[in-house]
Amino acid sequence: MSQSEADLDTLVEHLKRNRGFDFTGYKRASLERRVAKRMQGLNMATFAEYLDHLEVHPEEFVILFNTILINVTAFFRDPSTWDVVAGTIIPELLARHQPGLPIRVWSAGCASGEEAYTLAMLFAEAMGAEPFREHVKIYATDVDEEALGKARQAAYTEREIEGVPPELLEKYFERVDGRFVFQKDIRRQVIFGRHDLIQDAPISRVDLLTCRNTLMYFNAETQARILSRLQFALNDNGVLVLGRAETLMTHANAFTPLDVKRRISRRLPTNAPSRRERLIQLAQAPVDDTRPKDIGLPxxxxxxxxxxxxxxxxxxxxxxxxxxxxxxxxxxxxxxxxxxxxxxxxxxxxxxxxxxxxxxxxxxxxxxxxxxxxxxxxxxxxxxxxxxxxxxxxxxxxxxxxxxxxxVTVAKRLHGQLEHSNQELETAYEELQSTNEELETTNEELQSTVEELETTNEELQSTNEELETMNEELQSTNEELQTMNDEIRLRSDDLNHANAFLESILESLSGAVVVIDTELMVLVWNDGASELWGLREGEVRGKNILGLDIGLQIEQLKAPIRACLNGTHAQAIVPLDAVNRRGRAVRCIVTVTPLKTRSQSILGAILLMEAEQSVASDGDGNGNGDGSRFSHQAAPPATKKR
Ligand SMILES: C[S@@+](CC[C@H](N)C(=O)[O-])C[C@H]1O[C@@H](n2cnc3c(N)ncnc32)[C@H](O)[C@@H]1O
Known part of the structure; x- marks a missing residue:
């Protein structure tokens, strides 16, 4: 055994031990090809390397499983077989059917359900929908859960329903969101379930069993074991339909062929003589007894x-x-x-x-x-x-x-030669059979690869389309952003302009102008204010006006400011004694006006401060306030009620 074969054995053993799935009964060459295919996808050269990968990535098992199990199938696959099933097998079965007993059908290895729904349509056509629902149960099984999931959905693409004759398509399918969905009423009689043909007990009392294009994936020994189970599953006279490359092998004795070409056979009743027994009976059939006449001794x-x-x-x-x-x-x-x-x-x-x-x-x-x-x-x-x-x-x-x-020498020699030729023939037949099966599996693998490629192509196409739409969307968003940008730039210019305009108004005013918000924080402090109080705008902006250290008793303004902010006064004029930045006493008239939006909501207050000659002369008689006494006693404010 080569290293590669030994590694594949280890891999198969690993899958059996850790995943409970036994691939030892599968045809080795096909198994090897399928695993290698997956490895190629991962850029791996040896089974040992792939086993390492499997051990670290448990999710890989599902992907491998999907690669090994080939789900190629179709509605009415091999149409001539279905012609015989519809034309002979089902009518006979219905004729034999005992009222009161269910008709049990089993599609083993059903993949994505097309075979089971084909059977459902044929039975419903033969019996009528109502009797079908009343009497028929179609069990459809597969080991592949993913394929079963698709089967249960019963929704197929336009390509997948190609094999359905137009009149049946019209009758049994409904078009929903671009898919063809099998009619619910009939669908209910099809029961899907996971079933491993190698390990699980078969379904029993089956009248019609289809196990097509599934046996051929197994080696001869496993095929024989599965056939024993299928034989057991069938009722006396139940019918077995295999795939066109599959044979009954060792079980031919238990069945009688109904259509050799389409691999359709009937299970012989349990107590019926086998073919061999029938031959012996034939050979031992009584013959005419012609007794010798009495003749003389010589x-x-x-x-x-x-x-x-x-x-x-x-x-x-x-x-x-x-x-x-x-x-x-x-x-x-x-x-x-x-x-x-x-x-x-x-x-x-x-x-x-x-x-x-x-x-x-x-x-x-x-x-x-x-x-x-x-x-x-x-x-x-x-x-x-x-x-x-x-x-x-x-x-x-x-x-x-x-x-x-x-x-019997001649017969014996002939028999020996015959046996020898027979053996040769059998070997040749087995080889032919296995080549045929191999060809079929290769064909199915090819078909599946073609389907995969087509899907990949479609996926690529759809990804491409998606990218195209995303590109278009991005382009349109880009254009929108650019328009917004332009608008923002225009607004920003307008704002700058308005700001500059406001600033020039503020600076052109001879008095000090201070704007505060509702929290009394300084928002605007014009040059006039800096000139009067000696603080620059940068030093006061964002600070509470009541906390500013200037030559004005701002505390005195607290009430009028509040009155303007809460809307009780439209304006307050407060004359205050103050000291300007040069230390001279001045009389300051502070006019407090609420700052309002167009909708009259109050955003803050505007304080206009105009300094006059101080009332208390500093004694030098020049009246400019230098050295004048400064009174902190504020005069009562003049206010305008609203
Ligand atoms: C090629 S498909 C055949 C589908 C359908 N019977 C037909 O002829 O169109 C073979 C199916 O056999 C299933 N299969 C493989 N090993 C199996 C097992 N051990 N038990 C049950 N089904 C199995 C696969 O999952 C796959 O869906």
């Missing part, structure tokens, strides 16, 4: 001498009474031997032990036959069939025994 002696069969007669006392010419020459018997006790003569034990047989024959009155007795005559080996028969007179009194030596 005539009888002469007649006895004339026959080419050696014959001796022994009387009731055990004495050699007569030996014909052929016996005398063959066994060297002389005239002196006549009248001698038979046990004293060589012929009594050579070429075959006759003494006991003669005694038995005389005692029981029943003949004894010795077959294949060899005797060399003049150095030439010859074979005899020795018949020891009782001789009884007309009144039933035993007279003695006749020993006839029928020379």
């Amino acid at each position: 005539l009888r002696t002469a007649a006895l001498d004339a026959v080419p069969t050696a014959q001796i007669l022994v009387d009731a006392a055990g004495t050699l009474a007569l030996a014909n010419e052929r016996a005398r020459s063959l066994f060297g018997l002389g005239a002196t031997d006549i009248g001698s006790p038979i046990q004293d003569l060589k012929i009594s034990y050579r070429p075959v032990e006759l003494r006991g047989a003669i005694e038995t024959v005389m005692a029981d009155g029943k003949p004894v036959v010795f077959r294949d007795v060899e005797w060399s005559f003049a150095g030439d080996p010859r074979w005899f069939e020795v018949h020891v028969s009782p001789l009884i007179d007309v009144t039933g009194v035993p007279l003695g025994a006749s020993v006839a030596f029928h020379d």
Whole structure:
């Protein structure tokens, strides 16, 4: 055994031990090819390498399983077989059917269900839909769960239903989302289940069993084992349909052929004689009994001498009474031997032990036959069939025994040659059969590869189409984004423009302008504010106005600001004494106005601060506020109620 064969054995053993699936009964060459196919897909060169991969990737088992089990099938596959099933087998079965009993059909190795649904359509056509639903059960089994899943869905593509005649397609299928779905009512009578033909007990009391294009994947020994189970499954007179490359092999005796070409056979009833038994019965059929007429002794002696069969007669006392010419020459018997006790003569034990047989024959009155007795005559080996028969007179009194030596040498030699030729023929037939099966499996593998390629092609095409659509979608999204971008850019320009415009307004105002939000955080602080209070915008933006350290008692503004923010005042004018950034006392008029949107919701407040000459003179009389006293006492605010 080569290393590669040993590795494949180890792999098969691994699958058996770890996955409970036994591939040892499958044809080796096919198995090897299928595993190698999968390995090729993974870029692996040896079975050992693949086994390592299997051990690490348990999900690989399903893929391998799918590669090994070839699910090629079709509706009405091999149409002439279905013509016979529809035209002869089903009508006969229905004619024999006993009312009250179900009609049980089994599609073994049903793959994706096409064969089972073909059977359903034929039975429904023959019986009518209602009686079909009432009486027929179709069991459809396979070891491949995935194929069974597809079968249960009963939805097929346009290509898959090609074999269905148009009128049946119209009647039994419904088009749903581009698929052809088998009619539910009829579908219900088809029961799918996982069943391993090698290991599981067969379904029983089956009237019609189809096991097509499945046996051929197994080696001869496994095929014989499966056939025994199928034979057991069938009722007496049940019908078995095999694939066109499959035969009954060793089980031919249990079946009688109905259509040899289409491999359709009927199981013989259990108590019916086998073919061999029937042949024996035929050979032993009674023939006309033409009894010899009473003729004179010399005539009888002469007649006895004339026959080419050696014959001796022994009387009731055990004495050699007569030996014909052929016996005398063959066994060297002389005239002196006549009248001698038979046990004293060589012929009594050579070429075959006759003494006991003669005694038995005389005692029981029943003949004894010795077959294949060899005797060399003049150095030439010859074979005899020795018949020891009782001789009884007309009144039933035993007279003695006749020993006839029928020379079967020619027949024996012919038989030997025939057997040899037969064996050669059988070997040639087996080789032919196995070549035929091999061709069929290769054909199925090819078909499956073609289907796989077609599927891959379709998948590629669909992936391509998907990519195309994705590309188009991306292109359109891109265009949308570009438009949005343009819009954003335009808006941004507008905003910049508006901002610049606002900024220039703010900066053009002579007073200080401060804008705060509803949380009192500074949003805008214009140059006027920086000029007045000495803080730059960067120092105050985002800070609470009440916390700013400037020469203004901002606390005094808290109430008017709140009043504007909560909408109770439309404006508040608050005069406050303050100190500007140069430390001079100023009188500051703060006008607080709410900041509103167009819809009048309040976003914050605008504080306009205008500094005037301080009320308290600093004494230098120039009135510019330098050195003036600063009063922190705020004047009461002037407010406008809403
Ligand atoms: C080529 S398909 C035949 C389908 C259908 N009978 C036909 O002739 O169109 C062979 C089927 O036998 C199934 N098979 C292989 N080994 C099996 C086993 N041990 N027990 C049951 N089915 C098996 C496979 O799964 C596959 O579906």
